[in-house]
Amino acid sequence: MVKIGVFGGRRGDCMIEWCKKTGLAEIVAVCERDGDVVDALKKKYPDSNIAYYADFDGFIEHALDGVVLANYAVEHAPYAIKALEKGRHVLSEVLPFCTLEQGVRLIETVEKTGCIYAYAENYCFMPAPREMRKLYRAGKLGEFEYGEGEYVHNCEPIWPDITYGDPGHWRNHWYSTFYCTHSIGPLIHITGLRPVSVVGFELPFNDRCARMGMISGSCGIEVITLENGAVIESRHGNLAKNSIFYSVYGSKGRAESSREDAENGGVERIYTNLDEQEGKFLQDPKTYLPTDEFSEKAKAAGHGGSDYYVMYNFVAAISGDESAENIGIYEACDMFLPGMFAYFSVLDGGKPQRIPDLRIKSERDKYRNDTRCTDPKLAGGMLIPSYSKGNIDIPEEIYDSIRAKYEKNRREKNK
Numbered sequence: 001m002v003k004i005g006v007f008g009g010r011r012g013d014c015m016i017e018w019c020k021k022t023g024l025a026e027i028v029a030v031c032e033r034d035g036d037v038v039d040a041l042k043k044k045y046p047d048s049n050i051a052y053y054a055d056f057d058g059f060i061e062h063a064l065d066g067v068v069l070a071n072y073a074v075e076h077a078p079y080a081i082k083a084l085e086k087g088r089h090v091l092s093e094v095l096p097f098c099t100l101e102q103g104v105r106l107i108e109t110v111e112k113t114g115c116i117y118a119y120a121e122n123y124c125f126m127p128a129p130r131e132m133r134k135l136y137r138a139g140k141l142g143e144f145e146y147g148e149g150e151y152v153h154n155c156e157p158i159w160p161d162i163t164y165g166d167p168g169h170w171r172n173h174w175y176s177t178f179y180c181t182h183s184i185g186p187l188i189h190i191t192g193l194r195p196v197s198v199v200g201f202e203l204p205f206n207d208r209c210a211r212m213g214m215i216s217g218s219c220g221i222e223v224i225t226l227e228n229g230a231v232i233e234s235r236h237g238n239l240a241k242n243s244i245f246y247s248v249y250g251s252k253g254r255a256e257s258s259r260e261d262a263e264n265g266g267v268e269r270i271y272t273n274l275d276e277q278e279g280k281f282l283q284d285p286k287t288y289l290p291t292d293e294f295s296e297k298a299k300a301a302g303h304g305g306s307d308y309y310v311m312y313n314f315v316a317a318i319s320g321d322e323s324a325e326n327i328g329i330y331e332a333c334d335m336f337l338p339g340m341f342a343y344f345s346v347l348d349g350g351k352p353q354r355i356p357d358l359r360i361k362s363e364r365d366k367y368r369n370d371t372r373c374t375d376p377k378l379a380g381g382m383l384i385p386s387y388s389k390g391n392i393d394i395p396e397e398i399y400d401s402i403r404a405k406y407e408k409n410r411r412e413k414n415k
Helices: 013-022 033-042 076-085 101-111 127-137 156-163 181-191 207-212 306-318 329-347 361-366 376-382 397-414
Strands: 001-007 024-030 051-053 066-069 091-094 117-120 144-151 197-201 217-225 232-237 243-250 253-258 270-274 285-288
Touching: 001 013, 001 306, 013 024, 013 033, 013 306, 033 051, 066 156, 066 306, 076 091, 076 101, 091 306, 101 329, 117 197, 117 270, 117 285, 117 306, 117 329, 127 181, 127 243, 127 253, 127 270, 156 207, 181 217, 181 232, 181 243, 181 329, 197 329, 207 397, 217 329, 232 270
Parallel strands: 001 024, 001 066, 024 051, 066 091, 091 117, 144 232
Antiparallel strands: 144 243, 197 217, 217 232, 243 253, 253 270, 270 285
């Protein structure tokens, strides 16, 4: 049986639970520094033979076939590289890397080792975008012309529990278009088309950002041109009301998910209006809740069941299934680079930016030493601001208040 290790016990718990419930893989090791998280996992899985580690170097030496990286979103690349170099297959949570320099090293490590790299962009496997991919790949939508992806999550109510009142937490200082693959990723996965250029937009820093201690713009927007000339509009960030939405226009019609506020299934429901052939207009709208062989099993998994598919495909690939629907390193780049270069566009006054194809070594060579990002530890002399108009000064009492809420919530949870 495939032996899995999980790095990061908070987000990683759903992967542990998947293995326990399905029996398709065995969880043998967890790496987690937070003692409360470890205690909670031991309580949840009391009869388990899981080995617990507080340091990654010891953890990665455990007898593992694959590693799930469920640590901080800004720290995936260096740990993925370490795991791959040890011969471990990798399932990386979003995002794949923070700088182009990291991206080049990660790609070349995947190529050198031959190990599986799977990108856990679970929103691709939610029911509506999953069905859109099926329809598109079957030719039902025709040639892709335009698409929209939207992932809006007002995190203010949960901010104390995910940032701990830490001014240096990555969520507080990364730029507005950084966390982009929940909105872009499904459209890339549906079409298989590569992004070639992008124009970026940043919505202003506002009172909500100030209350949260988040020093970037409140929302990022990318307008992306694909290799066939089609355009994607991507929206994501911290607006007031949550929304997950996807829409795909092809030469034979349109398919889109339900709006969250429609109370009609949200991203679980699809609406289609498709013609049998171009130029023959049927005006035949349909709506349904798409299902497949895993739908019932996936219901208990997180993120609309999509977490089930991510783990299933990773384990299947390790087991030798060449048809497993993993998102590889190049596709992960196609999902992430538009957000990165959108912010370069914002900083460049809204000018379009060419998106490199990092499949090509000569393209990689141009960015091998490019450390542009908002983290001083990674950026060195190439540091960029978190907000295009200049970094915001947040009063310390904001973080003190958030920290106090976090500590209160933690105490109540551990009673």
